[in-house]
Amino acid sequence: AQSVTQPDIHITVSEGASLELRCNYSYGATPYLFWYVQSPGQGLQLLLKYFSGDTLVQGIKGFEAEFKRSQSSFNLRKPSVHWSDAAEYFCAVAPRAAGNKLTFGGGTRVLVKP
Amino acid sequence: NAGVTQTPKFQVLKTGQSMTLQCAQDMNHEYMSWYRQDPGMGLRLIHYSVGAGITDQGEVPNGYNVSRSTTEDFPLRLLSAAPSQTSVYFCASRPGQGWNTEAFFGQGTRLTVV
Numbered sequence: 680a681q682s683v684t685q686p687d688i689h690i691t692v693s694e695g696a697s698l699e700l701r702c703n704y705s706y707g708a709t710p711y712l713f714w715y716v717q718s719p720g721q722g723l724q725l726l727l728k729y730f731s732g733d734t735l736v737q738g739i740k741g742f743e744a745e746f747k748r749s750q751s752s753f754n755l756r757k758p759s760v761h762w763s764d765a766a767e768y769f770c771a772v773a774p775r776a777a778g779n780k781l782t783f784g785g786g787t788r789v790l791v792k793p
Numbered sequence: 794n795a796g797v798t799q800t801p802k803f804q805v806l807k808t809g810q811s812m813t814l815q816c817a818q819d820m821n822h823e824y825m826s827w828y829r830q831d832p833g834m835g836l837r838l839i840h841y842s843v844g845a846g847i848t849d850q851g852e853v854p855n856g857y858n859v860s861r862s863t864t865e866d867f868p869l870r871l872l873s874a875a876p877s878q879t880s881v882y883f884c885a886s887r888p889g890q891g892w893n894t895e896a897f898f899g900q901g902t903r904l905t906v907v
Binding site for chain 2: 720
């Protein structure tokens with residue numbers, strides 16, 4: 680069965696510092712890969728997605744993610760964090776064939792120190 | 794353009810009560826789904842619909858019913874609320890069944906069952 684693991688439940692980072700959130704997946708074939716952000720009291724917003732091609736994908740709000748097939752990973756990065764990046768981040772995978780299962784990781788909550 | 798609208802935003806129920814969580818989208822999307830979000834578990838799929846008149850079970854369907862009489866609306870019914878159903882519920886929609894189209898999420902309904 681497919682699964683998504685986000686090893687870090689909480690991360691605290693200083694404003695202006697870099698951020699990396701880890702995501703590992705277990706899947707039979709390379710799935711579609713997504714990162715979502717959930718700000719407090721809000722729904723989920725898509726940050727970026729990987730379907731194929733260049734393994735380094737750019738997203739909104741200055742985020743990027745790198746797909747590494749050999750490591751079954753899709754880590755999210757931002758070079759310089761802003762206070763507004765404090766939120767919960769979810770990695771998710773979905774099958775390439777038309778299907779209805781979007782599997783989410785448990786989420787990583789990011790706290791930003793002034 | 795409202796996107797995906799969920800009502801109510803907050804609800805407290807007593808054990809055994811029933812209620813309906815509303816979800817409406819104005820983007821003419823075929824595919825709609827309901828998730829519940831619990832700490833450390835990400836989002837789990839409850840039920841989904843690939844079009845008006847068609848629904849199916851997701852990962853955690855027990856205790857919930859859905860119907861899809863129109864393209865726009867996808868209500869979620871709790872038949873007899875239990876404390877285990879205390880959660881945040883998200884409705885999502887996307888144009889088609891493939892995940893190469895972006896999913897849009899509502900802002901969530903926070904449900905407490907006492």
